[in-house]
Amino acid sequence: MSVEAIFKALGDPVRLEIITRLSDGSSYTIGKLSEDLGVSRQGARKQIQTLASADIIQLHPAGRETRVSLNTESLQQARLFISQLEQQWDQRLLALKQLSED
């Protein structure tokens, strides 16, 4: 999945809350995850679907419920993208500094 899709998926309060909960170590079903989000169950479901489409979470249907897990590989991808930007920027600053020191 593209970093763009990942960033886009992270840019929403409900979805951000969902993945924050997911990272806390507990095991969640779709229903449990949907509680107290300030939106209806179906509203939450849509956001969960969005996260799954961006491959940030994975859905594991099991009987009548569906368990949800975090996919840290996608998060890592996004983090590395930012790291690279920062690194390029820092190298630029370094180059400028060296020029001024000549």
Place this chain on the structure above:
Amino acid sequence: MSVEAIFKALGDPVRLEIITRLSDGSSYTIGKLSEDLGVSRQGARKQIQTLASADIIQLHPAGRETRVSLNTESLQQARLFISQLEQQWDQRLLALKQLSED
């Protein structure tokens, strides 16, 4: 600025291209940045404004042109947010592993 706003701002192809260009070390004006983005100048201007509102870039008016610079602090904030999520997740996995080894 909130990480949510930062992620939201990163979740768009035009804006992602803009900050990628900015990180490359060259100096850009709004006009230069707006070239070859596949959208009109005013379209690009809107996205630049969005990035500035999320505090990912900074605009420095100088005479008839405006120079644009990257604000790596915002990027760092976003990166650290992801890092924390990953870390919490990893600690959970570690705890589970230790349980199974008892």
Place this chain on the structure above:
DNA sequence: TCGTCATGCAACCTTTTGGTTGCATTTTGT
């Protein structure tokens, strides 16, 4: 001074997004 260059502002349009409600379906416990 005067054209032109870099930019800003505003109205407008279309598509996407976030959210809702209502109903159908499958599983599970008693």
Place this chain on the structure above:
DNA sequence: ACAAAATGCAACCAAAAGGTTGCATGACGA
């Protein structure tokens, strides 16, 4: 077997987002 639980699917709606065009404005160079 049957009621309740967990979820899925679809239609619908309002607001936000991404984009456009047209025009106004201030700064610079010849």
